Amino acid sequence: VNINGQSALTDALGNFTSTQQFGTPRISLTGVTILPRSVSAAVNTSRTVNLDAIALGGSFDPVLYRQMVRNAADGTGNEPLRRWTRTPQIYLKTVDEAGEAIHGPMLDLIEATIRSAVPQWTSGALGTPMITRGTGSQLGVPGWITVRFPATNMLLDGFCGRADVGLEGGFIELNYHGPDVNGSTCRTSATVVAARTVRHELGHALGFWHTDNPSDLMARGGWSQSQANMQPSARELLHAAIAYRRPVGNTFPDDDPLTAVNLAPMRAQ
Ligand SMILES: [Zn+2]
Numbered sequence: 001v002n003i004n005g006q007s008a009l010t011d012a013l014g015n016f017t018s019t020q021q022f023g024t025p026r027i028s029l030t031g032v033t034i035l036p037r038s039v040s041a042a043v044n045t046s047r048t049v050n051l052d053a054i055a056l057g058g059s060f061d062p063v064l065y066r067q068m069v070r071n072a073a074d075g076t077g078n079e080p081l082r083r084w085t086r087t088p089q090i091y092l093k094t095v096d097e098a099g100e101a102i103h104g105p106m107l108d109l110i111e112a113t114i115r116s117a118v119p120q121w122t123s124g125a126l127g128t129p130m131i132t133r134g135t136g137s138q139l140g141v142p143g144w145i146t147v148r149f150p151a152t153n154m155l156l157d158g159f160c161g162r163a164d165v166g167l168e169g170g171f172i173e174l175n176y177h178g179p180d181v182n183g184s185t186c187r188t189s190a191t192v193v194a195a196r197t198v199r200h201e202l203g204h205a206l207g208f209w210h211t212d213n214p215s216d217l218m219a220r221g222g223w224s225q226s227q228a229n230m231q232p233s234a235r236e237l238l239h240a241a242i243a244y245r246r247p248v249g250n251t252f253p254d255d256d257p258l259t260a261v262n263l264a265p266m267r268a269q
Helices: 060-068 104-121 195-206 236-242
Strands: 026-029 035-040 087-095 131-134 144-148 161-164 171-174
Touching: 035 144, 060 236, 087 104, 104 131, 104 161, 144 161, 171 195
Parallel strands: 087 131, 087 144, 144 171
Antiparallel strands: 026 035, 161 171
């Protein structure tokens, strides 16, 4: 353990003792079996500091974590953590962006999928969301995610949906219109919107980026009909749960911010 440039050794249980000036020293945890960790701790009296670190060598995969949490598959691999700190409320639009009604059974499927997928993606860190239906929106309203349906065929741009990543007041867009394009489709034999697409876009909305493994729900690119009702993989859920035990703004490899941070909005497809 390194505190303000001074080293202290932990015992077998991880306990350590350090003497600091009053202030907010930076505490770094390093070791061959953990992902390097750095946090700040306010010091104004004698106190016990409880810190956790991510164990290496077990089921944790640093490559996957960097893809899901840092946008390594498509972007920099250094994005700060974006996630929700409270269960979002969902505003489910009942009309598309041109005012045409969405099929009722389709709305029922989307609603049921979101209700189960929020606690699932976060391993219970977030609860089952309240879902409100209507023809307006809650865009830009903190605490809300708006689910809407563009009037155009999103597949012409190459995707079945897109979402603001971990953004309060952001949106999820689902493709509801248009024919198949070059043999690819967003539909299933039974539904216009695949449950897979809802869970994938919700994964983005909860703060996760793409992986490069086709057997993951957050895999980028196309999917086959056999994956139309796909669930998050066990490894995705494990790494998502770790992210939901870290504060917003946690950075690579595992550094908590000094204070609360405001992150610029980003969007994924
Ligand atoms: Zn995506």
